[in-house]
Amino acid sequence: MTDDILVEFDDVSFTYDRRPVLKGINMKIPRGKVVSIMGISGSGKTTMLRLIGGQLNPTSGQVKVAGQVVHELDSEGLYKLRRKMGMLFQFGALFTDLSAFENVAFQMREQTDLPEAVIKDLVLMKLNAVGLRGAYHLMPAELSGGMARRIALARAIALDPMLMMYDEPFAGLDPISLGVIGTLMRRLNDALGATSIVVTHDVQESLKMVDYVYYLSEGVIVAQGTAEEMKHSTQPLVHQFVWGEEDGPVAFHYPMAEYPQDLGLEPARA
Amino acid sequence: MPRRAGIGLRGIGHAVINGVWRLGYASRFFGLTLFRSGTTFRRFGLAIREIYFSGVLSLIIILVSGLFVGMVLGFQGFHTLERYGSEEALGVLVALSLVRELGPVVAGLLFASRAGSAMTAEIGLMKATEQISALEMMAVDPIARVIAPRFWAGVISMPLLAALFSAMGVFGGYLVGVVLIGVDEGAFWSQMQSAVDFREDIINGVIKSIVFGIAVTWIALFEGYDAPPTAEGVSGATTRTVVTSSLAILALDFVLTALMFRGN
16 A cells, blocks of 8 residues: 555644744655645645655655655765656746757756767657647747746656656646646646646646645645545635635735724724 | 843844854855866866856956056056156066956956856846756756856866956056057066066966955855845845955955065
8 A cells, every 4th residue: 555655744844944834744645646735825835845855854754755755865865766756846947048958858968878869859759748849949038938837847757757746837827828737737647657746726727637635724734635525625714715715714814903093093002 | 222232232143143154154065066076077068168158258358457457557657667767667567567466356356246246146046946946856966067167167267367367468568658658668578578477476376366266256156056036135146246256355365465475
C-alpha cells in the first residue's frame, strides 16, 4: 500500500519568522493521480510545494517523496530526487536570455550526456506535446502569457518526471489558454504515468481535471474529497471558496475599527 | 528622554547585529562561490559569455573615460611641471598616475557602476521571477551555474579593463602633451620607459585591479542574490552595489597603497 503513495506529509508543521504557516498537516498523494491543494492566498499552499521539493525544511514532522524523507537527504541525494521532479512556476520562470528551444533543452544539457541530435529531437517532441513546436526559436519576451506557460510546461516535463508540481498554473491566463493548460496537465500526467500536485485557487478549472482535492485554510487541511464532493460540500468555508461568495467564514473586510470611528464621526471608545 | 535613548540604542544594536549577520552571510556566499567554481573551469564557455557582458560591453565607457582622464592629466601635469622646467617628465607623471592609482581605481569605479549594477539587477530579477528557484528545482546548483561564472568573469575582466584604461590614458596624455602642447616626444616616451618599474608600478597596479575586481563582483553578486524579490528590493540592491563597491574600492586602495608603496 505504501508503494502506492508517492508523496506523504506526516504531521508536518512549518513556521516562518515565528509565524505558523502549516500546522500538523497529514496528507497522502497516491501515484498516478492529479491532486489539487486549494485555499485562499497565504494559506500555505506554495509552502507545501517547497517542502516537497526540499527548498524548505519542516519545523516538525516529515515529508516523504518516494519513501525518502526529503529534509534528511544530503545535497547530492536531494538533487538526485529533484531530477525526478518537474515544477511549473506561477509565471513560468523561463530563462529570459534563452530561446524557447534552449529553455526546454536546458535540463537535458545540464543533467545528461545526450548527443545534440537526440536533444534536438526530444526538445521538438516536448514542444510538440504543448503545441508550440513552431515557436521553438522565439525568446520569452516574444511569447504571450499562455505560450510562456506552455513552454515552461514543456521544460518541466523535459526529463519525464515522476512527480509534477504546478504552482498556480492558471494565474493570469485568458480563458482559452486556461483551458489548454488544464487539458495539457491532465493529458501529460496520464501519458507520462506521473503524479501531479496542483496548487491553485482557480476552482472551476482545476475541479474539471483533478482526482482529489485538499482544502487548506490558515495552515490546516479543513476539507478533502473528490472534485464532486467539493462542489457539493456544505462546509461553509469550502462552499464560499468553490462558489466565490463575497462574504462568509472568510470575511470581506480585514479586521478594523468601527467605520464611523475611522471617519472621525464619533470619538474612539475607551 | 531615557526611553527615547533606549529606543535609539536598540536601533543601533539592531543595525550592528544586522550588519554582522549580513557580513557573515556574504562571507559564506563568497566561500560557496569559490568552492563551487569547478563547473566554471570545466565549462569555461559559461565564463566567456559573462566576460563578454561584463568586460567587452564595458569597453566603450572604459576607453572613453581613460582617454579623457589622460588628456586632463596632460594639461594639469604640464601646468605643474612647467613651473619647475620639467615638462619632459610629463610622460612619467601621466603613466605613474595611471598605472599606480587612477587606472585601477577609476576603472574599478566605472566597472562597479556599469557591470556591477547590471549583475545585481540581473541576479535580483532572476530571483524575483523565480528563475533561481527553477534552477534549484531542476537540480542545477545556481551558485555553480549562475554565480561562479559571473564572479570569475568579473575577476578576469577587471585587470584587463584597468590596463586598457591606463593605456588609453597614456595615449590621451600623449595627445595633449606632445601633439597639442609640443612636449618633446622622445623625452615623453623615454623618461616614461625608464621611470616606470614593471614590478613596483605595473604589477602592483594589476594586483590592485584584481582585488577591486574580486570586491566589486562579490558585492554585486551577493546584493543580487540577497535582494528581496520585488521591484523595490532589486532597485535598492542595485544602489547598494554601486555605493558599497565604490566605498570598498577607495578603502581597499588606501590599504593596498599603504602596503605596496611604503617608503617609495
